[in-house]
Amino acid sequence: MGAGKTTIANLLSPDFIDMDDVIVERIGMPISTFFEIAGETAFREIESQVLLELTQTSGVISTGGGVVMSEENRRILSKSKAEVIYLKSDFDTLYQRITADKSNVRPLFLNNSRVELQAIFEARAPLYEAIATQIITISGKSPEAILKEIQA
Numbered sequence: 001m002g003a004g005k006t007t008i009a010n011l012l013s014p015d016f017i018d019m020d021d022v023i024v025e026r027i028g029m030p031i032s033t034f035f036e037i038a039g040e041t042a043f044r045e046i047e048s049q050v051l052l053e054l055t056q057t058s059g060v061i062s063t064g065g066g067v068v069m070s071e072e073n074r075r076i077l078s079k080s081k082a083e084v085i086y087l088k089s090d091f092d093t094l095y096q097r098i099t100a101d102k103s104n105v106r107p108l109f110l111n112n113s114r115v116e117l118q119a120i121f122e123a124r125a126p127l128y129e130a131i132a133t134q135i136i137t138i139s140g141k142s143p144e145a146i147l148k149e150i151q152a
Ligand SMILES: Nc1ncnc2c1ncn2[C@@H]1O[C@H](COP(=O)(O)OP(=O)(O)OP(=O)(O)O)[C@@H](O)[C@H]1O
Pocket: 001, 002, 003, 004, 005, 006, 007, 008, 020, 062, 063, 064, 065, 066, 097, 098, 101, 104, 106, 138, 141, 142, 143, 146
């Protein structure tokens, strides 16, 4: 969450597809509202379905931050021919960004303390590492510098 997947995907390809946007269109409400009404498990089921559909298309996709939590999703990403770019960050950078990003309030941010979010971050990091075909360390770098590294 907050590593810049949507920001960097937009720079890579302005006609990129953001998984969260596809999900919002499908559920007809903000993700945080859906979490409240239907719960995270229902969200994860839709997320997996959307991932499967999008990996059968071409182009740049920015995933949701929690996509690596499901073994099935990791299998879908590993088996796809896609390049999977992990924007690797330290926790403090991500925490500052998601705290400041008032235009996109993440439900996991609302529902978890800083300590709990750090635990989520630590559980996810090795999962991202395991499926990535390219790892870019993003802390302290501008979006343009990150784009250049990806394209190098
Ligand atoms: N390299 C960067 N330097 C500084 N700020 C950045 C950078 N990349 C993104 N941001 C800012 O950080 C916030 C989160 O970025 P973004 O929404 O692209 O992250 P994300 O990985 O798509 O998050 P999520 O997992 O919730 O979808 C935004 O406010 C964005 O403007």
